[in-house]
Amino acid sequence: MNKPKLLLFCGWQWAATSPLIYTLQRNVKYAHFGYTKNFHYLEPEWEDNKLIFKKNNAHGKIYEKVSQGIWKNYKPYTPRTHRLNLSVDLDPLDDFPISHYDRLITGQPTITKYMDFYHALYDHVVTKGYKSVGDAHTGRLVREDWKFSKIEYLQFIKQYTETLKSEFDIKVLCIARDPVRRAFSNYIFNVKKKGDKRFGGYRGDPSRTLPAEILFHDYVHDINTIRQFFGDNIHVIVMEELWERDGATVLSEYLEHPIKKSDLWKNLYAPDKGHFVEYDKDVPCQAYGQDLLELTPEIYWHYREKHDYIYKNWKKTYGSLPLHWGEPIDYKSNK
Numbered sequence: 001m002n003k004p005k006l007l008l009f010c011g012w013q014w015a016a017t018s019p020l021i022y023t024l025q026r027n028v029k030y031a032h033f034g035y036t037k038n039f040h041y042l043e044p045e046w047e048d049n050k051l052i053f054k055k056n057n058a059h060g061k062i063y064e065k066v067s068q069g070i071w072k073n074y075k076p077y078t079p080r081t082h083r084l085n086l087s088v089d090l091d092p093l094d095d096f097p098i099s100h101y102d103r104l105i106t107g108q109p110t111i112t113k114y115m116d117f118y119h120a121l122y123d124h125v126v127t128k129g130y131k132s133v134g135d136a137h138t139g140r141l142v143r144e145d146w147k148f149s150k151i152e153y154l155q156f157i158k159q160y161t162e163t164l165k166s167e168f169d170i171k172v173l174c175i176a177r178d179p180v181r182r183a184f185s186n187y188i189f190n191v192k193k194k195g196d197k198r199f200g201g202y203r204g205d206p207s208r209t210l211p212a213e214i215l216f217h218d219y220v221h222d223i224n225t226i227r228q229f230f231g232d233n234i235h236v237i238v239m240e241e242l243w244e245r246d247g248a249t250v251l252s253e254y255l256e257h258p259i260k261k262s263d264l265w266k267n268l269y270a271p272d273k274g275h276f277v278e279y280d281k282d283v284p285c286q287a288y289g290q291d292l293l294e295l296t297p298e299i300y301w302h303y304r305e306k307h308d309y310i311y312k313n314w315k316k317t318y319g320s321l322p323l324h325w326g327e328p329i330d331y332k333s334n335k
Contacts, residue, residue, distance in 0.1 A: 002169070003167065003169040004119060004122035004132075004133070004167075004169065005031075005122070005131060005132035005168065005169045006118060006132065006133055006134070006135070006168035006169070006170050006171075007030075007031045007132045007133070007134040007135075007172075007173065008134070008135055008170060008171070008173070009134070009137070009172075009174070009175075010173070010226045010234070011173065011176070012176060012177070012219070012222075013182075013186055014177070014183075014185040014186045014189065015177035015182050015269075016177065017175055018037065018283065018285055018286070019267040019283055020173075020175055020242075021033055021037055021134070021136055022282075023259070023263060023264050024134065024255075025134075026091065026265075027264070028258065028263050029128075029130055029131075030130065030131050030132060030255055031130060031131070031133060032091065032121065032130045032132075033133070033135070033136055035093060037136050037137075038136060038137040039136070039137050040137050041053070041056070041114055042111075042135075042137075042160065043056065043137075044153065044156055051152060052108065053111075055108065055109060056109075091128070093121075095124075096121070097120075100117055100120040100121070101117070104116070104117040111163050111164070115163070115164065118135070119167070132171070154225075154228065158228070161229040161230065170233065171233065171254070171255065172226065172234040173234070173235055173237060174219075174223060174226065174234060175238075175239055176219045176237070176238055176239065177238075177239040178240065178324060178325045179307060179311070179325075180216075180295075180300055181269075181295065181329075182217075183216050183217075183303070184295050184303075188292055188293055189285075216303070216307045216310060217310070218310050219236075219313075219314060220310075220314055220316075220317045221313065223236060235250075235255075237251060238323070239269060239270060240322055240324045241322055241323050242264070243261075243267050243269075243270035244270050244271065244323060245323060246261060248260055248261045248263065248264060265282070265283070266282050267283065268280060268287060271329075272324070272331065272334060273335060274295055275293060275294040275295070276331050276334070276335045294331075295328075295329075295331075296328075297328040300327075300328040
């Protein structure tokens with residue numbers, strides 16, 4: 001008997017994960033991601049000197065909306081927030097029994113509850129023509145701020161990924177974007193969302209350091225960490241080359257599902273318009289706050305040089321830097 005397919009995103013925020021998920025769910029009907037893109041279920045935390053899965057308050061808010069019959073996945077928000085208010089329907093789970101979600105979020109999170117939920121979701125969505133289910137919030141696999149003992153943390157992740165592999169046919173996607181531009185988008189989002197007063201100091205002052213919570217990910221290091229759990233069964237996508245070259249062909253081959261370049265969801269980062277970006281209801285999260293600050297060549301080069309090791313590691317591993325990586329972009333030409 002074939003195992004149900006589970007697609008995991010093990011990667012980095014602000015690298016067009018949302019447009020890629022919308023592509024896979026709506027445009028090519030490959031994977032359904034359930035009630036929300038960022039599920040936040042498999043998040044470990046310390047309790048009583050051991051690692052357990054963290055209870056997430058967001059689940060209860062989603063459940064409340066589902067139980068009231070007012071939830072449309074990705075949609076119960078206004079354009080004033082960073083959340084999504086898409087102009088199209090992403091196939092909400094109106095006819096999926098809420099009892100599955102009830103069991104999932106009641107009590108302490110466990111890997112068994114997680115698997116039971118995705119088994120039920122898979123059985124439901126394959127009747128609608130989908131080939132897989134998906135979970136896009138698995139970035140904890142590549143954390144760098146080890147609040148936990150690194151050895152114990154990796155053992156914890158290893159244990160539950162082995163359990164998942166015994167139950168599901170797993171494919172893993174990672175999507176990377178130029179490291180400086182990805183971190184800058186991440187920072188501006190936090191500024192807009194949290195009203196960070198430190199923002200003003202960045203105008204014309206590239207010597208300032210981005211806040212500690214904005215991580216510059218060493219992609220190669222992270223990918224090697226993921227390989228500890230999934231071996232070579234991962235596919236690394238470069239955002240710029242997926243949308244601006246023919247990366248869709250390679251992605252299609254990996255997923256064994258037809259995907260053409262014309263199937264890709266709109267992506268405001270490709271070509272990247274920087275601070276000239278305009279709000280778009282189909283990708284509102286990408287435009288959220290991006291007009292607040294220009295990533296000038298001076299600021300770009302400051303952080304490019306400071307984090308040159310990331311670019312060197314990529315080039316050493318893959319032979320060359322991807323499209324647009326390592327140099328500032330003339331945003332005016334992309335308006």
